[in-house]
Amino acid sequence: MTTETTTRGETILDARGVTMRFGGLTAVRDVDLTVSSGEIVGLIGPNGAGKTTFFNCLTGLYIPTEGEVRYKGAVLPPKSFKVTAAGVARTFQNIRLFANMTVLENVLVGRHTRTKEGFWSAVLRGPGFHRAEKASRERAMELLAFVGLAPKADHLARNLPYGEQRKLEIARALASEPGLLLLDEPTAGMNPQETRATEELVFAIRDQGIAVLVIEHDMRFIFNLCDRVAVLVQGAKLVEGDSATVQGDERVIAAYLGEPFENAPGAEEVAEVEAAEAAQAETAEAAEATEAETEAAEAQAEPSTDAAPGKESDR
Numbered sequence: 001m002t003t004e005t006t007t008r009g010e011t012i013l014d015a016r017g018v019t020m021r022f023g024g025l026t027a028v029r030d031v032d033l034t035v036s037s038g039e040i041v042g043l044i045g046p047n048g049a050g051k052t053t054f055f056n057c058l059t060g061l062y063i064p065t066e067g068e069v070r071y072k073g074a075v076l077p078p079k080s081f082k083v084t085a086a087g088v089a090r091t092f093q094n095i096r097l098f099a100n101m102t103v104l105e106n107v108l109v110g111r112h113t114r115t116k117e118g119f120w121s122a123v124l125r126g127p128g129f130h131r132a133e134k135a136s137r138e139r140a141m142e143l144l145a146f147v148g149l150a151p152k153a154d155h156l157a158r159n160l161p162y163g164e165q166r167k168l169e170i171a172r173a174l175a176s177e178p179g180l181l182l183l184d185e186p187t188a189g190m191n192p193q194e195t196r197a198t199e200e201l202v203f204a205i206r207d208q209g210i211a212v213l214v215i216e217h218d219m220r221f222i223f224n225l226c227d228r229v230a231v232l233v234q235g236a237k238l239v240e241g242d243s244a245t246v247q248g249d250e251r252v253i254a255a256y257l258g259e260p261f262e263n264a265p266g267a268e269e270v271a272e273v274e275a276a277e278a279a280q281a282e283t284a285e286a287a288e289a290t291e292a293e294t295e296a297a298e299a300q301a302e303p304s305t306d307a308a309p310g311k312e313s314d315r
């Protein structure tokens, strides 16, 4: 095979210098990240590191304060439905299904960016509409079979167990026929068996030619699954590499244990806060000592007037 014919390994997502500020808080700080076709990339970091904010910047939910996100060479539009139409789909940390719709209907909703039939076609319900609807249903059923939910196509989404709701979210995201799938904590709340099944599902998605970027707190899941892992700490990318590199990096371990590391983003602020806390503690200690001294002096100055009956014998 010549290099011209192979597309595996081409960069499809290219995020450069992405920064997101909320007022005075910099949630994401100058982050570069790429994802290539055929890759599964993990994004990890302690709570509040900026992972979801970064996802939101990639998917048009937030417009980054600075930086640029390209998908297959084109800058992504700042609207989430346009990002989905461009080929980037996602799931959410907090499941966002249509609870009172059936499992199949939820997947059909996910297909709307791929349905060419317009408004009048839907209203007039002509042959074009019926053909498109049939094709959509067939594809939706295929996707449900792919994630193992075909037997539950007619169930209401809200009646599915938690793990299956997460699978349904994935099927709905796949319904937009993405080239890149972003998964935000896909195994949250799952038992080890469900987590293992999700791992297999993500491999199967990759094998279908869809690149995956995944946020997850379950390290075993991430290190088993990912070709590459990027670590965010306090909004900035600390380390990036294969699983072994990231697992062996002392700065990553320190970040998870909450220890400041050399040149950590915000390390100066942490040092300032610690110094202020120490000064405050010293002042409080000094104040306590002064108070104790004053009390002792007062007690010495007026021994008989303050003494209550029986006080001597209480001591």
Ligand SMILES: Nc1ncnc2c1ncn2[C@@H]1O[C@H](COP(=O)(O)OP(=O)(O)OP(=O)(O)O)[C@@H](O)[C@H]1O
Binding pocket: 022, 025, 027, 045, 046, 047, 048, 049, 050, 051, 052, 053, 054
């Ligand atoms: N809309 C917002 N307005 C203001 N601050 C926000 C907003 N969204 C996130 N933040 C702040 O940005 C920082 C990063 O939050 P984010 O949710 O991206 O972290 P995370 O790494 O996804 O955390 P977790 O692992 O707990 O989900 C946090 O300090 C959070 O409070």
